[in-house]
């Protein structure tokens with residue numbers, strides 16, 4: 001029993017926020033943002049909900065796969081910015097796409113969310129009880145950003161990406177590996193609701209904005225991207241030259257420049273679109289995958305490494321042997 005990706009999709013809000021527009025509201029500049037991160041613009045919700053973006057990405061992926069909502073057996077949405085604490089975004093997507101035969105739930109693994117969801121899909125399919133799984137990474141990060149904090153506000157964007165994973169006689173997704181490093185949890189956090197009740201009053205220092213130690217995350221990311229590539233090459237008995245593309249989580253192009261230089265890897269094999277989207281957390285890998293799929297960059301037989309990393313801290317990687 002094997003597993004294969006048969007469709008991809010994406011959705012972004014209509015509003016584009018460029019670095020120039022950003023520099024009108026914050027003490028920042030296009031030069032600072034672009035030279036430090038590779039970002040030129042990002043999409044920002046003017047009311048599009050996380051559910052709407054996930055539904056649009058899901059419909060796009062269903063169309064690409066040729067399946068209907070009722071063919072889906074499981075929906076997994078990876079998000080840290082769901083519209084509601086309950087119901088899950090996955091249940092809201094289920095209704096909108098008519099996936100009445102599916103189980104649906106959300107997972108929280110921040111920017112590794114899509115690879116975690118892929119791992120779950122692979123394992124459910126290999127249990128032989130599920131055939132078609134819809135996995136989505138969707139975020140409206142703009143609602144957890146402090147728009148007066150230039151350190152974080154410039155880095156992120158909103159969007160959703162999706163993929164349909166199905167069973168196959170051969171295995172097209174291998175060396176999947178997801179890791180959690182809870183001891184570094186404090187380096188990237190965002191509070192949920194405050195405890196506020198009869199016995200506990202509001203405290204002025206409570207914030208539910210995203211907070212991050214950028215330098216620590218930068219070091220962590222470089223370390224786990226390098227480790228993930230090396231692990232896959234070793235497990236699959238491949239050389240870097242055998243890999244066609246790497247789709248890393250789109251957090252910062254300087255991370256990729258550093259790795260390519262340090263390991264002497266061909267920089268062109270790392271697919272980057274952060275310039276246009278910013279960091280969309282769990283959505284970044286499926287948005288990139290969908291772009292590549294729709295641009296016909298992916299040919300049957302190509303070997304693609306996916307690598308997610310982020311809050312938790314978490315990271316995860318997989319080798320996708322592309323076959324459409």
Ligand code: COA
Pocket residue numbers: 027028029032033036037111150151152154212213214215217218251252279309310311
């Ligand atoms: N515009 C202008 N100046 C800014 C700025 C902005 N948007 N944000 C920070 N600065 C200033 C700082 O205040 C600081 O000024 P000072 O030297 O006068 O104190 C200076 O720029 C350097 O800040 P620093 O935080 O040291 O920058 P950096 O080179 O570490 O880059 C990041 C910051 C966030 C771009 C970088 O650390 C990073 O990308 N980390 C990884 C973050 C990430 O990807 N997280 C998500 C992972 S899922």
